[in-house]
Structures are given as structure tokens and as C-alpha cells.
Amino acid sequence: MTTEPTPVITLEKLCTNPNFIANNLPIKFGITDFVGETEKYRPKRGFYVQKDQTINAIALEDLPIYHEFHLQPTSANYIHCMQIHQNPKQPNQFNMLIGAMSWCCDGAILGGTYSLDDDSFDVKFATRVPFNTYAIVGELTFPDPEHNSILGHVFASGSGCHGAGIQYFTTNPSYNKQEFIYDLHKLNSNLDKNQRIAKHKPSDQCFLYGPGVIVENNTLMAGGLNIEEAFKISQEYYEHRDLLETEQLETEQKQDQKSPHTYALEDIEETLAKIRLAASQSSFITRNLHEVYP
Amino acid sequence: MKVLAQPHTPAFQTPEQFLASYAKILLGKEYETYQELKSTITPQEINLYESTKKKLNELKSEIFQFTLKVTRGSATPDDYITQQERDTTLKSLSLDEKVAAFFTLKDKIDGPCSNGSHVRKSYITEYNPKDRKIILYYGENVPNTFKNVANILRADGGIVKVWNYEDIGTDEHFDDRIYSGVEICNRDQAPHTWKLLRHAKEHDGFTLFFLDSTPLVQHCREDEELKTAQELKAKGKKIMIITNQYGGLGRFL
Known part of the structure; x- marks a missing residue:
């Protein structure tokens, strides 16, 4: 089955308003550091969903992320950032990407779907990242009754004593893949390429004091780094494109045929197009580091 | 792997509510004025105020340089002509008093509120x-x-x-x-x-x-x-x- 490629959209600004409408009711999402009715002052980190006057919350500690996904409890001590994507076809469903941090060396990224129908959160993935996650952006497929599978592509960036930079995480029914697409501590191998990603020499502080994911010149950025370029360069997009152009030129000259290779250029472009589309339809929440959230 | 959400009662007021409450205690009626100004001033007025203020500061700096030249006796006739133009520009510029009052109050609020917010963070959890x-x-x-x-x-x-x-x-x-x-x-x-x-x-x-x-x-x-x-x-x-x-x-x- 062939599917239409995702259209490439122009990004101007990301939405930071956590308010939505579902079934004519106002819905609001937010970070909370205190979950639990009886022990309301006991810190328990999570997020809340306010449906009109009713507020419900999901605590990270209550998610099956430690046994099922082998996440260390400390890696997800605090939620720092969230991307909330309302299903355009099912407004009661919200895909959520969560960037968490230990506030020490490492962090975690989590993804899943919140359903207003039964006020539940279906966690789809959770994985440790070697930094405190200060920005997250990506896309997850919405639940489909006919296809019980999930596809997701996530970029997370941050810094910590175990690493700093941008990681790319992808998940599908057969495998998960996680890699640094920009490792701040292993830089300078190719300055020309790095200039595509960062205009100025980046530092750990760029992530810490950055505003999370933003759009600059129609590109997704975090901590002053061009996420999309980092992804393209890590996947050798430009090398493949040059090879393809050379091959196409040669084959056209020789046999008047197209090159048989595609070098996954379309996959890379499609992944970015999906993330950009999801980002344009999402709302982004970032913790103010100086605050605790009720 | 679904987890059901649990009823949530906010443990205390939000940081924004705290800051508003703290600023009100600190400034009293002035805080009401600040809120009133904040709700009536448009982004355009703020932009105009900031650009005018920048221009005024630039002019003052240039005038200071001109005065130095005059004192040293190195000012040329062209410098005097430029200074006349500066004087004319300076007379034509004025800062919006309403926006100026807003920024004065904002400065009064920002410092203590930032400190208050930090103190609060240390105990509120x-x-x-x-x-x-x-x-x-x-x-x-x-x-x-x-x-x-x-x-x-x-x-x-x-x-x-x-x-x-x-x-x-x-x-x-x-x-x-x-x-x-x-x-x-x-x-x-x-x-x-x-x-x-x-x-x-x-x-x-x-x-x-x-x-x-x-x-x-x-x-x-x-x-x-x-x-x-x-x-x-x-x-x-x-x-x-x-x-x-x-x-x-x-x-x-």
C-alpha cells in the first residue's frame, strides 16, 4: 500500500498555549509536581489535564515505565517539557511527548496517548537519554483500531554530566532506535557541517537556559542548534544526495534511465515532514526552572 | 499499557498567582495601577517607547562626544551642523508617560518578585x-x-x-x-x-x-x-x- 507523502509545511511559530477544545469543552494540560488527593503535598511528578472544572493527573511514578521499559526512577524525576498533539480526527485523543530530567546527569523521554474518553494515558515508549531533557519535538501515530501499531520519531535535546546534544529516537513495532545526531562533547570533526547546525559554538548552558523548541527561519531549533540539519547530516543526507545526483547524471547520459538508488532521501524528508506537521498542530509546554508546579 | 488518571487538587496556588499576590502586598494600590497600565498598553506603544528611548540614548551619547570635541577644540563646522540637527531631533522626541510609568512600576516589581519566587521555591515543595x-x-x-x-x-x-x-x-x-x-x-x-x-x-x-x-x-x-x-x-x-x-x-x- 502506498501512501501520499506528507506535505512540507512552513513553520512560523510554535504554539505554547496548552488550551484545547474537545466536544465543546475547554481542555487544559499542564505540568504538576504534586499528584495525589490524599497526600497532596507529597511531591509526585506528572502532568494534569483539566476538563472544564474537573482536574485529573497522571503521575510518572504510576506509569509502568520502570518494569516494562526498564527506566531508572531517577531519570524521570521531573517533567521539563511536553508536546501535546490533539488528534485532528478524534479530538478526545492527545498524543503526548514528555521530556523528563533527573536534574542531575540524565533524563528520559516518554510518549503515549491521553484519552479523554476514560481519562487514561496509554504509554507507548519510555527510554533513558543521557542528558536532562530540555526540549522535545516529534510525532507519534494516533491509535488506529485497524492497525495496532505505533510509529514515532522524536528529537530530544539537553545537557547533563552524561552527555549533551540532540538525540533521535524512533520506534515501530519491530524495533527502537536511539542515537546522538549531535553530540556536543564529540564535536569539531567537520566544522563546515557543524556550521549548518550551529552558528555559534554551543555549550551545555544553551540547552539549560534555552526556551525549549522554537522555530527560527522556518526551522526547528533547540538550544541554538538546527535540529533538522543535525538529523540530515547524521543520516548522511547530503552525501547521499550528491551520490544520487552523480549517479543520475551518469545513468541518464549512458542509458537514458533513472538511477536505481534512492539512498533513503525520501525517508529522511518524510520523517522531517511528519515531525514538522505534528509540531505545527501541537502545543509545547516548558517548565520554568525557577518554579515548582502545584 | 494504560494507566487511569487520578483526581487532582492543586496543592497550592500557581507561581503566577503567588507573584500577583506578593506584588499586591508589596506595592498596594500601585499594583492596581500597574495591572491597569498592563492591560491598556498595546505592544505597539511599548515598541515605540523602546525605540524612542534607544534613539534618545544614542543622541545623548553623540552629544556627549560632541561636547568632548568642543572642549578639546577639535569640533569642525560640520560637527556644529550635525549637532543642530541632533538638537532638533531631540526636541521632537518624547517618551510616552503612560508607558514610562508602566516600566517604572515593572522595575519596582520584578526584582523583589524574582527574589520572592526563589525564596518560595526553597520551601513550597x-x-x-x-x-x-x-x-x-x-x-x-x-x-x-x-x-x-x-x-x-x-x-x-x-x-x-x-x-x-x-x-x-x-x-x-x-x-x-x-x-x-x-x-x-x-x-x-x-x-x-x-x-x-x-x-x-x-x-x-x-x-x-x-x-x-x-x-x-x-x-x-x-x-x-x-x-x-x-x-x-x-x-x-x-x-x-x-x-x-x-x-x-x-x-x-
Whole structure:
């Protein structure tokens, strides 16, 4: 089955308003550091969903992320950032990407779907990242009754004593893949390429004091780094494109045929197009580091 | 792997609500003026104000350079012509008084509110002052960061009574006791902190100390008061020490 490629959209600004409408009711999402009715002052980190006057919350500690996904409890001590994507076809469903941090060396990224129908959160993935996650952006497929599978592509960036930079995480029914697409501590191998990603020499502080994911010149950025370029360069997009152009030129000259290779250029472009589309339809929440959230 | 959400009651007011409440306590009616200005001033007016102010500062700097040239006798006829143009421009520029008043009030609010927010962050995860009857004792030479602890607690809903530190322990009709001063030890400067420690030992309420960091890590380190506080904390008593360590704020205990 062939599917239409995702259209490439122009990004101007990301939405930071956590308010939505579902079934004519106002819905609001937010970070909370205190979950639990009886022990309301006991810190328990999570997020809340306010449906009109009713507020419900999901605590990270209550998610099956430690046994099922082998996440260390400390890696997800605090939620720092969230991307909330309302299903355009099912407004009661919200895909959520969560960037968490230990506030020490490492962090975690989590993804899943919140359903207003039964006020539940279906966690789809959770994985440790070697930094405190200060920005997250990506896309997850919405639940489909006919296809019980999930596809997701996530970029997370941050810094910590175990690493700093941008990681790319992808998940599908057969495998998960996680890699640094920009490792701040292993830089300078190719300055020309790095200039595509960062205009100025980046530092750990760029992530810490950055505003999370933003759009600059129609590109997704975090901590002053061009996420999309980092992804393209890590996947050798430009090398493949040059090879393809050379091959196409040669084959056209020789046999008047197209090159048989595609070098996954379309996959890379499609992944970015999906993330950009999801980002344009999402709302982004970032913790103010100086605050605790009720 | 679905998890059902649980009913959530916000534990305390949001940081924004706290800041509004704190600013109102600090500024009184001026805060109402600030809010009024904030709601009526448009982004265009702010942009115009900022660009005019920038232009004025540039002109003043250029005029200063011109004056220097005149003093040194190096000003040329062209410099005088340029200066005349500057004078004309300067006369034509004026700052919007409404926006200027807004920024004056904003400056008045931002500093204390930022400090208040930091102080609050140091206790709020474990101590919610809302509706608590609090008695607060200010010691001598209170560090600047902790001079407004009473109002910070009030902005968080605490019912705060400020007493002279010499009166520590003379009234038991309070939920929590808080001390804001330089140090916990050295009986000359903090002769009554023992009474607060005794309160922490004998009562269920909270006992908080807002202290300067230097004595805690230097001459108070081995003193009995600090050791007692640490022992009480280890026994699960509701005792906290908050300090202005490293120029910022943090929990010592």
C-alpha cells in the first residue's frame, strides 16, 4: 500500500498555549509536581489535564515505565517539557511527548496517548537519554483500531554530566532506535557541517537556559542548534544526495534511465515532514526552572 | 499499557498567582495601577517607547562626544551642523508617560518578585503556608534575601504574625514557627534559637530557619544547635533550614 507523502509545511511559530477544545469543552494540560488527593503535598511528578472544572493527573511514578521499559526512577524525576498533539480526527485523543530530567546527569523521554474518553494515558515508549531533557519535538501515530501499531520519531535535546546534544529516537513495532545526531562533547570533526547546525559554538548552558523548541527561519531549533540539519547530516543526507545526483547524471547520459538508488532521501524528508506537521498542530509546554508546579 | 488518571487538587496556588499576590502586598494600590497600565498598553506603544528611548540614548551619547570635541577644540563646522540637527531631533522626541510609568512600576516589581519566587521555591515543595498560623521572628542583621519572608509567606496564604525574637516561645497558639536571621548558633547573636528547636522537638508544626550560609558551613558547623536540628530532621521532625548559599538559595536541611 502506498501512501501520499506528507506535505512540507512552513513553520512560523510554535504554539505554547496548552488550551484545547474537545466536544465543546475547554481542555487544559499542564505540568504538576504534586499528584495525589490524599497526600497532596507529597511531591509526585506528572502532568494534569483539566476538563472544564474537573482536574485529573497522571503521575510518572504510576506509569509502568520502570518494569516494562526498564527506566531508572531517577531519570524521570521531573517533567521539563511536553508536546501535546490533539488528534485532528478524534479530538478526545492527545498524543503526548514528555521530556523528563533527573536534574542531575540524565533524563528520559516518554510518549503515549491521553484519552479523554476514560481519562487514561496509554504509554507507548519510555527510554533513558543521557542528558536532562530540555526540549522535545516529534510525532507519534494516533491509535488506529485497524492497525495496532505505533510509529514515532522524536528529537530530544539537553545537557547533563552524561552527555549533551540532540538525540533521535524512533520506534515501530519491530524495533527502537536511539542515537546522538549531535553530540556536543564529540564535536569539531567537520566544522563546515557543524556550521549548518550551529552558528555559534554551543555549550551545555544553551540547552539549560534555552526556551525549549522554537522555530527560527522556518526551522526547528533547540538550544541554538538546527535540529533538522543535525538529523540530515547524521543520516548522511547530503552525501547521499550528491551520490544520487552523480549517479543520475551518469545513468541518464549512458542509458537514458533513472538511477536505481534512492539512498533513503525520501525517508529522511518524510520523517522531517511528519515531525514538522505534528509540531505545527501541537502545543509545547516548558517548565520554568525557577518554579515548582502545584 | 494504560494507566487511569487520578483526581487532582492543586496543592497550592500557581507561581503566577503567588507573584500577583506578593506584588499586591508589596506595592498596594500601585499594583492596581500597574495591572491597569498592563492591560491598556498595546505592544505597539511599548515598541515605540523602546525605540524612542534607544534613539534618545544614542543622541545623548553623540552629544556627549560632541561636547568632548568642543572642549578639546577639535569640533569642525560640520560637527556644529550635525549637532543642530541632533538638537532638533531631540526636541521632537518624547517618551510616552503612560508607558514610562508602566516600566517604572515593572522595575519596582520584578526584582523583589524574582527574589520572592526563589525564596518560595526553597520551601513550597514541603511546606505549604496556606491558612497556617505562623509566628515569625526576625533576628538581627537579616540577610537581604530573607528580609521579606513575612510577606512571602502571606502571599502564599499564611497568617503571619511578626514578633521580636526575644519573645520566642512565649505563645503556643501558632501552628508553625519561623526564624529569619544570620545564624542558628552563637548565642550572642541568636540567643533564642534553642527555643525554636525545642518547639520543633515538642510540636507537630513546622519549624523553619532562613539563615545566612557562611556561619552554617563555618563556625556553626560543629555547634550544638545545628547538630540538634540535624538530629531532629533525622527523627522525622518538620524542620527545615534554608540558606542563601552561593549567591542563590537552597536547602541546607
